Amino acid sequence: MSIRIIDENCNGCGLCKRACPQMAIEVENKKAIIDLELCNFCGACAAACRFRAVAIEIEKQAREDLSQYRNVWVFGEQFRGKVAPVVFELIGSGRQLADARGSELAVVVLGSDLEAAANELSEYALDKVYLYEAPELAQYDGERYARILADLCRGMKPEILLAGATTTGRSFMSQVAIKLYTGLTADCTGLAIGEDGLLYQTRPAYGGNIMATILCPYTRPQMATVRHKVFPHPEKRNNAKPPEVVRLNLKPQLHTSRSELIEFIEQVEATVNIVEADIIVSGGRGIQDPSNFALIQDLAQALGGAVGASRAAVDAGWIPYAHQVGQTGKTVCPKLYIACGISGAVQHLAGMSSSKTIIAINKDPEAPIFQVASFGFVGDCLEIVPLLTKKIKAMRGQG
Numbered sequence: 001m002s003i004r005i006i007d008e009n010c011n012g013c014g015l016c017k018r019a020c021p022q023m024a025i026e027v028e029n030k031k032a033i034i035d036l037e038l039c040n041f042c043g044a045c046a047a048a049c050r051f052r053a054v055a056i057e058i059e060k061q062a063r064e065d066l067s068q069y070r071n072v073w074v075f076g077e078q079f080r081g082k083v084a085p086v087v088f089e090l091i092g093s094g095r096q097l098a099d100a101r102g103s104e105l106a107v108v109v110l111g112s113d114l115e116a117a118a119n120e121l122s123e124y125a126l127d128k129v130y131l132y133e134a135p136e137l138a139q140y141d142g143e144r145y146a147r148i149l150a151d152l153c154r155g156m157k158p159e160i161l162l163a164g165a166t167t168t169g170r171s172f173m174s175q176v177a178i179k180l181y182t183g184l185t186a187d188c189t190g191l192a193i194g195e196d197g198l199l200y201q202t203r204p205a206y207g208g209n210i211m212a213t214i215l216c217p218y219t220r221p222q223m224a225t226v227r228h229k230v231f232p233h234p235e236k237r238n239n240a241k242p243p244e245v246v247r248l249n250l251k252p253q254l255h256t257s258r259s260e261l262i263e264f265i266e267q268v269e270a271t272v273n274i275v276e277a278d279i280i281v282s283g284g285r286g287i288q289d290p291s292n293f294a295l296i297q298d299l300a301q302a303l304g305g306a307v308g309a310s311r312a313a314v315d316a317g318w319i320p321y322a323h324q325v326g327q328t329g330k331t332v333c334p335k336l337y338i339a340c341g342i343s344g345a346v347q348h349l350a351g352m353s354s355s356k357t358i359i360a361i362n363k364d365p366e367a368p369i370f371q372v373a374s375f376g377f378v379g380d381c382l383e384i385v386p387l388l389t390k391k392i393k394a395m396r397g398q399g
């Protein structure tokens with residue numbers, strides 16, 4: 001794709017400059033000038049121009065030489081210098097992908113004051129940690145982050161780029177993909193290198209009824225986001241060579257953004273964060289009444305765990321959405337998951353089936369939850385759960 005100003009038509013009126021969301025146009029000597037490094041060919045300038053002075057041409061794209069792309073990158077999401085847990089899980093998976101490709105694994109961190117993040121990351125089996133620090137990056141800004149990460153990819157050409165499917169990852173990785181004219185597979189549950197050297201990106205599709213494996217054969221980088229807890233936390237590198245920490249420099253023009261942060265309001269988590277819990281006791285429609293969540297809560301408390309729920313229970317208004325486990329809720333991977341009155345629909349399993357030990361309590365011996373359960377109780381959870389709570393409290397001397 002190419003874009004140019006038709007000089008004989010341009011009178012320097014500045015309409016295109018005002019319309020450009022990328023702030024890629026300046027007017028000098030009554031002529032518009034486009035900064036091609038900032039332009040993303042959105043066409044807003046051409047639409048705004050009343051003088052037909054902007055020409056955008058779509059060329060038949062020559063297929064790029066993909067062999068110039070090497071290495072696996074993980075986006076090092078951090079908040080106030082603390083690295084997001086999903087980043088470590090991606091380092092574990094990224095290490096396997098990089099080894100399979102015989103290439104390097106790097107984490108790229110954007111922010112300000114990244115010393116602590118660099119130290120934390122250096123404990124893992126990485127080849128490089130790229131740091132890009134600027135005061136404007138102290139707070140997350142999707143537009144800025146996307147522009148900078150895309151620019152780094154253009155220059156350094158990673159073959160694979162992974163990020164957490166967090167609020168941050170979801171909101172800006174798609175912008176990076178668009179800027180790089182490449183594909184992005186969101187919410188992957190499996191990543192592997194195929195015999196052809198491509199990244200096989202697997203994710204649930206059609207409401208979780210099938211698993212789709214998606215390839216990006218013609219463009220680079222191959223981009224994927226992955227939810228927290230889909231992959232295990234990797235071991236630290238121990239005595240292996242520490243990664244090289246590289247501080248990057250970029251043009252300050254890349255820091256521009258159309259948004260301004262007015263205030264940052266921190267939300268205090270009112271509920272237990274089920275994603276981090278080691279033990280989860282979940283209730284489904286089978287608990288029959290919202291008041292019975294008290295039984296689930298009692299068992300969770302006796303075990304020192306958190307309360308989860310199926311979507312049916314959440315949709316019925318029995319418990320807030322923050323507790324929902326599954327495809328449209330949270331993905332969890334606790335040491336112990338107890339499913340009470342939950343049928344085990346594929347969308348629920350998508351969020352909990354990688355739990356280490358699963359105990360299912362269900363009246364129906366044919367319920368699909370038993371297919372993934374390590375242990376099962378066939379019976380009424382309203383009777384079994386209080387008995388379990390009593391027994392556990394007695395064993396723990398909780399009276």
Ligand SMILES: Cc1cc2nc3c(=O)[nH]c(=O)nc-3n(C[C@H](O)[C@H](O)[C@H](O)COP(=O)(O)OP(=O)(O)OC[C@H]3O[C@@H](n4cnc5c(N)ncnc54)[C@H](O)[C@@H]3O)c2cc1C
Nearest residue numbers: 284285286310311312326327328329341342343362363381
């Ligand atoms: C696009 C999409 C996304 C979805 N995302 C999610 C998601 O993120 N999470 C999720 O959970 N669901 C999700 N769902 C819904 C999912 O398909 C199921 O409808 C839902 O998981 C069912 O919840 P449940 O098992 O609690 O209820 P049910 O399917 O009604 O099962 C209740 C179970 O309780 C058992 N039971 C009844 N009484 C008792 C008793 N007294 N003691 C013991 N057992 C008893 C029954 O035998 C039954 O197996 C999604 C659906 C779609 C289409």
